[in-house]
Amino acid sequence: MRSDPAPDLPGFRARWAALRNVPPFLRMVWQASPGLLVLSLLVRLVRALIPVTALWFGKLIIDEVVRLAATPAPETGPLGWIGTDSTGTLVLLLGAEFLLAILSDLLGRLGGLIDTLLTERLTMASSVRLMDHAASLDLAAFEDAGFQDRLERARRQSGGRMTLTGQILTLMQDGVTVASLAGGLVLYNPWLILLLVAALVPAFLGEAHFNAQNYNLDFRRTPERRELDYIRVTAAGVETAKEIKIFGLAPFLIERYRTLSESFYRARRRIASARAAWGTLFSALGTAGYYLAYLWMIGATLTGRLSIGDLTFLAGSFLRLRGLVEGLLTGFSTTASQALYLEDLFGFFRQKPTILPPAEPRALPRPIREGFRFEGVGFRYPGAESWAVRDLSFKLRAGETLALVGENGAGKTTLVKLLARLYDPDEGRILLDGQDLRSFDPVALRGAMGVIFQDFVRYSLSAGENIAVGRIEDRDEPARIEEAARRSLADRIVARMPEGYGQMLGKRFRDGIELSGGEWQKFAIARAYMRDAEVLILDEPTAALDARSEFEVFQRFKELSAGRTAVLISHRFSSVRMADRILVLANGRVEASGTHDELVARPGRYAELFELQAAGYR
Numbered sequence: 001m002r003s004d005p006a007p008d009l010p011g012f013r014a015r016w017a018a019l020r021n022v023p024p025f026l027r028m029v030w031q032a033s034p035g036l037l038v039l040s041l042l043v044r045l046v047r048a049l050i051p052v053t054a055l056w057f058g059k060l061i062i063d064e065v066v067r068l069a070a071t072p073a074p075e076t077g078p079l080g081w082i083g084t085d086s087t088g089t090l091v092l093l094l095g096a097e098f099l100l101a102i103l104s105d106l107l108g109r110l111g112g113l114i115d116t117l118l119t120e121r122l123t124m125a126s127s128v129r130l131m132d133h134a135a136s137l138d139l140a141a142f143e144d145a146g147f148q149d150r151l152e153r154a155r156r157q158s159g160g161r162m163t164l165t166g167q168i169l170t171l172m173q174d175g176v177t178v179a180s181l182a183g184g185l186v187l188y189n190p191w192l193i194l195l196l197v198a199a200l201v202p203a204f205l206g207e208a209h210f211n212a213q214n215y216n217l218d219f220r221r222t223p224e225r226r227e228l229d230y231i232r233v234t235a236a237g238v239e240t241a242k243e244i245k246i247f248g249l250a251p252f253l254i255e256r257y258r259t260l261s262e263s264f265y266r267a268r269r270r271i272a273s274a275r276a277a278w279g280t281l282f283s284a285l286g287t288a289g290y291y292l293a294y295l296w297m298i299g300a301t302l303t304g305r306l307s308i309g310d311l312t313f314l315a316g317s318f319l320r321l322r323g324l325v326e327g328l329l330t331g332f333s334t335t336a337s338q339a340l341y342l343e344d345l346f347g348f349f350r351q352k353p354t355i356l357p358p359a360e361p362r363a364l365p366r367p368i369r370e371g372f373r374f375e376g377v378g379f380r381y382p383g384a385e386s387w388a389v390r391d392l393s394f395k396l397r398a399g400e401t402l403a404l405v406g407e408n409g410a411g412k413t414t415l416v417k418l419l420a421r422l423y424d425p426d427e428g429r430i431l432l433d434g435q436d437l438r439s440f441d442p443v444a445l446r447g448a449m450g451v452i453f454q455d456f457v458r459y460s461l462s463a464g465e466n467i468a469v470g471r472i473e474d475r476d477e478p479a480r481i482e483e484a485a486r487r488s489l490a491d492r493i494v495a496r497m498p499e500g501y502g503q504m505l506g507k508r509f510r511d512g513i514e515l516s517g518g519e520w521q522k523f524a525i526a527r528a529y530m531r532d533a534e535v536l537i538l539d540e541p542t543a544a545l546d547a548r549s550e551f552e553v554f555q556r557f558k559e560l561s562a563g564r565t566a567v568l569i570s571h572r573f574s575s576v577r578m579a580d581r582i583l584v585l586a587n588g589r590v591e592a593s594g595t596h597d598e599l600v601a602r603p604g605r606y607a608e609l610f611e612l613q614a615a616g617y618r
């Protein structure tokens with residue numbers, strides 16, 4: 001998954017090969033709701049046979065009318081027919097056709113209802129599967145642009161394209177109808193069918209061609225479309241509104257959006273116009289086929305080989321068949337191109353994570369006895385030229401508080417991500433109590449850690465839930481949440497909220513309260529305290545805190561991390577100096593380590609940075 005190039009544009013063969021996704025898709029539909037699927041199939045089977053039945057009744061009625069018209073009319077006019085023996089069959093036939101019309105309408109509506117429900121169920125099921133699968137993939141995957149494109153296409157697929165179920169089922173239904181009508185035609189004259197098919201094949205090929213072009217356009221333009229979405233969200237988003245105003249960015253963004261979407265529009269217009277022009281020509285061919293057949297039928301009726309009823313049945317069948325076969329062929333081609341979109345969805349599902357639990361994971365040491373050891377660890381982000389960290393060798397002893405110091409981009413956050421096994425090193429290894437991190441279950445490993453990243457998430461959830469995400473299975477344990485809030489000082493913020501722990505945070509939803517950066521940070525820190533973490537890691541946890549809060553937070557952190565292993569990343573020396581040991585990173589390597597006093601006494605980067613910061617306060 002590390003080097004994940006954008007897939008090549010699928011060729012013609014690949015398009016048809018994509019149809020192999022239809023069976024797993026139907027399996028997915030079946031899993032989403034077996035009952036609805038069976039019901040839908042039954043309703044459609046009955047509906048499929050209605051047209052031929054209705055046409056046949058029509059033929060019988062006309063033949064009966066013609067027969068009656070040839071007999072002398074009663075003297076009382078047409079009403080005189082009523083109640084006489086000779087009209088019995090006609091009344092029966094009319095009644096049957098009337099009931100058939102009612103049944104057809106009823107089944108049509110029922111089918112529509114079932115399809116709507118089935119689509120809802122399927123959208124739900126596939127979205128859940130999508131989220132579930134995305135959660136199982138490596139973090140590295142999410143940082144790869146090719147992956148993001150694929151995810152985007154898969155997401156569109158799961159949201160918008162689920163009408164495919166209806167399409168496939170309709171295709172099946174129409175198939176049965178066509179078979180039944182064609183059966184009738186063949187009984188009269190097999191050549192009629194051939195005429196029909198010959199007239200329709202060009203239309204089908206045209207459709208297939210243009211559908212493929214549309215898909216190609218969508219495929220090639222996925223990155224641009226993601227950019228369009230990004231611009232739209234940025235230009236009209238809640239989170240960005242402030243900065244857009246300050247910098248007056250709207251015209252710039254709008255212009256960029258316009259230019260991009262213009263080129264999209266032009267490409268679509270080109271395909272749509274060509275499709276319309278060719279479509280007209282192909283349709284004319286179909287019409288010509290119909291009139292040739294019609295001529296034959298009229299000839300046969302005039303020579304007495306067909307009755308008037310036969311003529312209406314055949315002409316009706318032929319007309320219906322033409323519409324149906326046309327629909328069937330284009331439907332088939334649409335389905336094939338939809339199946340290409342399915343390829344994105346199932347291709348995404350086929351993608352596998354590389355950070356997996358080993359076949360027989362070791363039990364995580366509890367408590368940790370020795371600690372972690374980095375041995376010549378090197379790591380490069382996927383697609384990056386340079387190493388984010390290299391030749392990292394150091395120990396993180398059990399029970400100690402280690403501070404990581406270094407300038408921006410020195411590799412501090414990367415080191416933490418490696419420790420939590422969000423990535424695996426490209427070189428060297430990381431040991432926990434003498435065992436390679438890869439020999440443990442990553443989920444268990446992360447479960448033993450409380451990590452708060454500098455770009456922690458501000459969840460649009462309640463205050464209590466924002467803390468509970470640290471250990472979501474305990475979300476219904478208020479005592480635990482309150483305790484975590486007390487430790488991180490978030491309890492004081494909650495005390496001021498009208499709805500306490502039930503208060504919605506953030507501005508996204510109604511009645512949500514927006515917090516300051518430092519307040520959000522206290523909620524994030526509370527998450528770390530929700531867990532019985534053996535290892536606490538705070539990545540610049542106090543950047544947004546005021547001086548007093550920072551002091552208090554660290555006092556508590558020191559108390560609470562007593563006996564635990566803790567890693568602290570900070571640019572503030574007032575915090576850093578509390579650590580038992582400090583690791584100075586530069587360009588992804590360990591440059592020096594020691595206590596604050598040792599490092600200040602030594603000439604070097606630490607003493608230099610410390611002096612710079614101290615000077616700022618004088």
Ligand SMILES: Nc1ncnc2c1ncn2[C@@H]1O[C@H](COP(=O)(O)OP(=O)(O)OP(=O)(O)O)[C@@H](O)[C@H]1O
Nearest residue numbers: 143381384388406407408409410411412413414415
């Ligand atoms: N997701 C990523 N993809 C590619 N490169 C990355 C990614 N994250 C970080 N890097 C690169 O890796 C290097 C180390 O980054 P890291 O985030 O570990 O630095 P840091 O010491 O935590 O910096 P800061 O003090 O600014 O938080 C940087 O050169 C950065 O450009």
